[in-house]
Amino acid sequence: MSPSATAALTAKATNGLRHCGNLFALALDVLRTVPRRPFQAREFIQQAWFVASVTILPTALVSIPFGAVISLQIGSLTRQLGAQSFTGAASVLAVLREASPIVTALLIAGAGGSAICADLGARKIREEIDAMEVLGIDPVHRLVVPRVLATMAVSVLLNGLVSVVGVAGGYFFNVVLQHGTPGAYLASFTALAQLPDLYAAELKALVFGAIAAIVAAYKGLNARGGPKGVGDAVNQSVVITFMLLFVTNFVMTAVYFQIVPQKGG
Amino acid sequence: MGVEIRVEGLTKSFGHQVIWQDVSLTLPAGEISVMLGPSGTGKSVFLKTLVGLLRPDRGSVLIQGQDVSRLREHALYEIRKLFGVLFQDGALFGSMSLYDNIAFPLREHTRKPESEIRRIVLEKMDMVGLIGAEGKLPGEISGGMRKRAGLARALVLDPEIILFDEPDSGLDPVRVAYLNQLIVDLNAQIDATFLIVTHDIASARQVPDNIGLLFRRELVMFGPREQLLTSDEPVVGQFLNGRMQGPIGMAEEKDAAQVEQELAELDAGRHTGPRGGKGASGEGVVPRLLPSPGITRSPRWQAIAEREEMAALRARVADHARSRRSARDAAEEVD
Ligand SMILES: Nc1ncnc2c1ncn2[C@@H]1O[C@H](COP(=O)(O)OP(=O)(O)OP(=O)(O)O)[C@@H](O)[C@H]1O
Ligand SMILES: [Mg+2]
Numbered sequence: 244m245s246p247s248a249t250a251a252l253t254a255k256a257t258n259g260l261r262h263c264g265n266l267f268a269l270a271l272d273v274l275r276t277v278p279r280r281p282f283q284a285r286e287f288i289q290q291a292w293f294v295a296s297v298t299i300l301p302t303a304l305v306s307i308p309f310g311a312v313i314s315l316q317i318g319s320l321t322r323q324l325g326a327q328s329f330t331g332a333a334s335v336l337a338v339l340r341e342a343s344p345i346v347t348a349l350l351i352a353g354a355g356g357s358a359i360c361a362d363l364g365a366r367k368i369r370e371e372i373d374a375m376e377v378l379g380i381d382p383v384h385r386l387v388v389p390r391v392l393a394t395m396a397v398s399v400l401l402n403g404l405v406s407v408v409g410v411a412g413g414y415f416f417n418v419v420l421q422h423g424t425p426g427a428y429l430a431s432f433t434a435l436a437q438l439p440d441l442y443a444a445e446l447k448a449l450v451f452g453a454i455a456a457i458v459a460a461y462k463g464l465n466a467r468g469g470p471k472g473v474g475d476a477v478n479q480s481v482v483i484t485f486m487l488l489f490v491t492n493f494v495m496t497a498v499y500f501q502i503v504p505q506k507g508g
Numbered sequence: 509m510g511v512e513i514r515v516e517g518l519t520k521s522f523g524h525q526v527i528w529q530d531v532s533l534t535l536p537a538g539e540i541s542v543m544l545g546p547s548g549t550g551k552s553v554f555l556k557t558l559v560g561l562l563r564p565d566r567g568s569v570l571i572q573g574q575d576v577s578r579l580r581e582h583a584l585y586e587i588r589k590l591f592g593v594l595f596q597d598g599a600l601f602g603s604m605s606l607y608d609n610i611a612f613p614l615r616e617h618t619r620k621p622e623s624e625i626r627r628i629v630l631e632k633m634d635m636v637g638l639i640g641a642e643g644k645l646p647g648e649i650s651g652g653m654r655k656r657a658g659l660a661r662a663l664v665l666d667p668e669i670i671l672f673d674e675p676d677s678g679l680d681p682v683r684v685a686y687l688n689q690l691i692v693d694l695n696a697q698i699d700a701t702f703l704i705v706t707h708d709i710a711s712a713r714q715v716p717d718n719i720g721l722l723f724r725r726e727l728v729m730f731g732p733r734e735q736l737l738t739s740d741e742p743v744v745g746q747f748l749n750g751r752m753q754g755p756i757g758m759a760e761e762k763d764a765a766q767v768e769q770e771l772a773e774l775d776a777g778r779h780t781g782p783r784g785g786k787g788a789s790g791e792g793v794v795p796r797l798l799p800s801p802g803i804t805r806s807p808r809w810q811a812i813a814e815r816e817e818m819a820a821l822r823a824r825v826a827d828h829a830r831s832r833r834s835a836r837d838a839a840e841e842v843d
Pocket of ligand 2 (some may be wrong): 551552553596673
């Protein structure tokens, strides 16, 4: 490799590391600022409402086919294995443990995070953020913390919604379309699934919400170069959030299996 | 009382691009200073460095014994309460009405009741001529109105230091006149320290105590108004006359040979091309703009007014003597 290419690569790498560090610094800053009074209740409620309004409908619409696909897959798999009596349990397990956090992650990052990033990015390039700082107001306290908390709350809510809609969708497809027996479906619910599954999923959703909002805020607050810069920031924020969320999901799932004993094992 | 700002050896760069280096100046407490400079020389960057929005590479900005460029986040937010800043584009909060924008600092930093806030906000809106537009969103008003609303917001907390980034851009000449009078009146009333970035030479000649000029990554000059207005630096002359001939080019710098040639042309009295844009009608000291008659003048302004009166008197005497002399000369010729 030529020296200049190496130099360019090193520059890229250090740049990446620096962004990583700054992102982490913002996360710590948010953590430190959460307890600061006065709590921005108005902003929190507005943002929660806003994030919910851009995510709920798509979430419901995505989770129905998602639940259906899972239940189709599992329905035919259990039939092949001769374990139809576990269809309900397996669907619930799949929806609760994996489908709902993933769907939540997709929508929180894709719809919620991108909206937050665009909003903050537009404010940044119009110098509103600078003006706020000059007026002696910390944008992290005033804008970022309420958004992070709101996204976390909505994310937990969405996860619940996906679980319910997914399970209901699964029931519909299994019982109505694949002619399973309702009794067996419902009876097997608790055979494999357990309450900690739900807790773990909600915890995942909470963490996903935090990550999505912090990345969106970071990218938004560092937008530069006019409207195109905001577009780029939104794009990057969504991509980065997806990657982070899938990695986090994997890690949290692995940890979950280590610490929570599984039923029927 | 205003607060002094002492800038020492300030240098700022973005990546490899040096914006300016080794800038040292003192904005005296309670005085009005103007910063001039071709577009893109980093005047806005300088203002942002003064309030700690940008960190310089080297140097210090001293306010009340504290170095703004090295303050921790928390202390920075404290010291910013001294400032009122008008950004180049107004920087209003797009989601709030003009009224809420102007009330914002009061609501955040004071415990005043809403009736008191209303009184102050309406007073400031009246001052900048925006009564009737309270409910409008920033997106629904003209650029000049945005500017004036930003001005009202910058003034609402009675700041000790007021930084204006091109307050006159986007305003019509009449509004510029009102604005200049407003700045002088404000200075006489609240004694704050003003720094105004502007391209309007006519305002720069009448309004300030001090003028500075940024060019070629350096502070070419900073000092009393008279010093810059009578300077024979080629850049200053070019700027005050709004000429094309001189060191400043379209892309900031010209090549040395061409500058050399153009300056020789000027020395020979050959002016070419347009001139006089943005009130740049030449060098020389002009009478200072004084506070409106109704305003009670601080000792500082009394002294300035007396000095101006003396200068006017001297000018009249000189004028009189000159006309007498020419009348005598004419009479002698007839003889
Ligand atoms: N955040 C930033 N990152 C990188 N470069 C910047 C940044 N802000 C300003 N610059 C650069 O600094 C230089 C000076 O910009 P600045 O806005 O201060 O000019 P100015 O003197 O205010 O010009 P004008 O009179 O047109 O307002 C420009 O070349 C600009 O590209
Ligand atoms: Mg500028």
